[in-house]
Amino acid sequence: MGQEAPTILATPQNNVLTTNNGNPVDDNQNSMTAGEFGPVLIQDFHLIDKLARFDRERIPERVVHAKGSGAHGFFEVTADLSQLTCAKFLEKPGIKTPVFARFSTVGGEKGTSDSLRDPRGFALKFYTEEGNWDMVGNNTPVFFIRDPLKFPDFIHTQKRNPQTNLKDPDAYWDFLSLTPESLHQVTILFSNRGTPYSFRHMNGYSSHTLKLVNSQGIAHLVKWHFKTDQGIRNHTAEEAKKLDTENPDSNTEDLFESIEKGDFPSWTVYLQAMKEEDAAKYRWNVFDVTKVWPHSDYPLQKIGKLTLNRNPKNYFAEVEQAAFSPSHMVPGIDVTNDKMLQGRLFSYPDTHRHRLGTNYLQLPINQPYRTIVANYQRDGPMNFSENFNNAPNYEPQSRDPKGPAQQDHDIRVRPSSVQLYGATGRYPFRKSDDDFVQPGNLYRLLKGKEQDDLVGNLIDHMSKVKNLEIIKRQIALFNKADPTWGVRVEEGLKARGKKL
Ligand code: NDP
Ligand code: HEM
Numbered sequence: 001m002g003q004e005a006p007t008i009l010a011t012p013q014n015n016v017l018t019t020n021n022g023n024p025v026d027d028n029q030n031s032m033t034a035g036e037f038g039p040v041l042i043q044d045f046h047l048i049d050k051l052a053r054f055d056r057e058r059i060p061e062r063v064v065h066a067k068g069s070g071a072h073g074f075f076e077v078t079a080d081l082s083q084l085t086c087a088k089f090l091e092k093p094g095i096k097t098p099v100f101a102r103f104s105t106v107g108g109e110k111g112t113s114d115s116l117r118d119p120r121g122f123a124l125k126f127y128t129e130e131g132n133w134d135m136v137g138n139n140t141p142v143f144f145i146r147d148p149l150k151f152p153d154f155i156h157t158q159k160r161n162p163q164t165n166l167k168d169p170d171a172y173w174d175f176l177s178l179t180p181e182s183l184h185q186v187t188i189l190f191s192n193r194g195t196p197y198s199f200r201h202m203n204g205y206s207s208h209t210l211k212l213v214n215s216q217g218i219a220h221l222v223k224w225h226f227k228t229d230q231g232i233r234n235h236t237a238e239e240a241k242k243l244d245t246e247n248p249d250s251n252t253e254d255l256f257e258s259i260e261k262g263d264f265p266s267w268t269v270y271l272q273a274m275k276e277e278d279a280a281k282y283r284w285n286v287f288d289v290t291k292v293w294p295h296s297d298y299p300l301q302k303i304g305k306l307t308l309n310r311n312p313k314n315y316f317a318e319v320e321q322a323a324f325s326p327s328h329m330v331p332g333i334d335v336t337n338d339k340m341l342q343g344r345l346f347s348y349p350d351t352h353r354h355r356l357g358t359n360y361l362q363l364p365i366n367q368p369y370r371t372i373v374a375n376y377q378r379d380g381p382m383n384f385s386e387n388f389n390n391a392p393n394y395e396p397q398s399r400d401p402k403g404p405a406q407q408d409h410d411i412r413v414r415p416s417s418v419q420l421y422g423a424t425g426r427y428p429f430r431k432s433d434d435d436f437v438q439p440g441n442l443y444r445l446l447k448g449k450e451q452d453d454l455v456g457n458l459i460d461h462m463s464k465v466k467n468l469e470i471i472k473r474q475i476a477l478f479n480k481a482d483p484t485w486g487v488r489v490e491e492g493l494k495a496r497g498k499k500l
Helices: 045-055 148-156 169-177 180-190 237-246 250-260 276-281 315-320 339-355 437-445 448-462 468-481 483-495
Strands: 068-077 096-105 120-128 131-138 210-213 219-228 266-275 301-310
Touching: 068 120, 068 250, 068 315, 096 301, 131 219, 148 169, 148 339, 169 180, 169 448, 169 468, 180 437, 180 448, 180 468, 219 276, 237 448, 250 301, 266 276, 437 468, 448 468, 448 483, 468 483
Parallel strands: none
Antiparallel strands: 068 096, 068 301, 096 120, 120 131, 210 219, 219 266, 266 301
């Protein structure tokens, strides 16, 4: 397992240096010139092609999650899930599926430090026999916002100021203090979980409510939890700051070195499952990604284990070109009405077409290599498949009776249907308008030093905000979640000279 991952085209081992079109190269040290001291000749294809190729080495970095590390491994089912899903790779205990994982920081550029306070991406590509399923989650069970319309604005507050090109704490807290639903994620982010010790020592969550559908077409709403078998381990703010300068690639190094020496990280995988019809009666809007389902309401069911046991051979080919999308689904797993999730279904393939090109799914790391892709779609830039040779490129067609045909006889393949009602419109969230209970529960769950660190980390970050109105607005949000919380942050900021 883990050895079945896509073959990355390797350099031939015959020692002959060639141009990109395969011609043997006579000299890789001296450009061709007109006479010993004359100008360089444009006929030197090897030189021109080598420079032109180099000029184009960088592809656009991911607009978010630009810095990341990846590894190969496998997922093994450990429970009978037939009541929940007909997904073939979850059919019975013992089934193993190859997986590629990518972990990342979110807001910074590709060269950013691994130890910055930030959520961490937790993206998994399951290479199943029915195509790839991507679980594109984070190391937090919730998110800052719950409507995709807000995503570009939210991300802009973490990027650089359009004038100064500096990080802008005022913009960051301005947006958060005007977005009360962000408080839950802010609590997790400013706890010590916001600076994980390594990618191996953090949990992963689908965060969104997804759907599992069984062979009778019965759907359950589910949340995925990947709990680290290495144990949760975090840096304090001081440790993280030190690493920012001493080893900004600490998490990249940790993952690679651990796997290299055979210390394979693993995660025990759990589901929370809810009957579809119970969602309407539940206290929380299950399609609000700023909320968790308390474990006491929906206990975690152990279903499998994820193990990472093989490093990429080439970072660019396997990690930089990896393209995950929440819309990459398989029969038995389906989407829900979570608005954020719906926005993401569009956004990821769209950005991949921009970042990697139309044929991004032909790249070895992204290929659904355990099945055969067959359809009537063709061509496009950088199409390096056989392009279905001379097979018909339209449907319906009668030329090839064995040509790919839709599978409408198979209930497993049909998307599960949802009852809808009401008029179209732009509706705010109503049912979850209590955005303070869950952050307050978490604040109170953190005891002693853990709670002190949360408060201290907030004071540290908010002390960089210049506009006092923004600070006061955010303190009011903390106080709504717990009366001691905002007061403590306020006192700390006053002690740092803020005239609140
Ligand atoms: P429970 O007591 O059943 O669950 C508490 C959970 O809190 C733990 O299992 C752990 O989740 C998580 N936790 C512990 N320390 C931290 C921390 N420093 N930062 C983030 N999470 C932490 O209570 P509830 O289910 O009612 O949850 C209470 C609060 O815990 C929630 O409001 C939420 O903020 C947070 N939480 C809840 C999760 C859930 O799915 N219910 C998942 C993660 C956090 P884990 O074992 O997954 O690390
Ligand atoms: C990466 C958009 C919310 C997890 C990305 C990328 C985009 C994006 C454009 C870059 C992808 C690439 O270039 O390969 C959005 C939008 C969101 C949203 C529009 C909300 C509407 C979320 C949420 C989560 C999440 C809620 C987690 C639950 C990730 C992860 C990656 C990522 C893990 C990195 C994937 C990788 O490793 O390549 N997102 N995102 N995103 N996003 Fe989101």
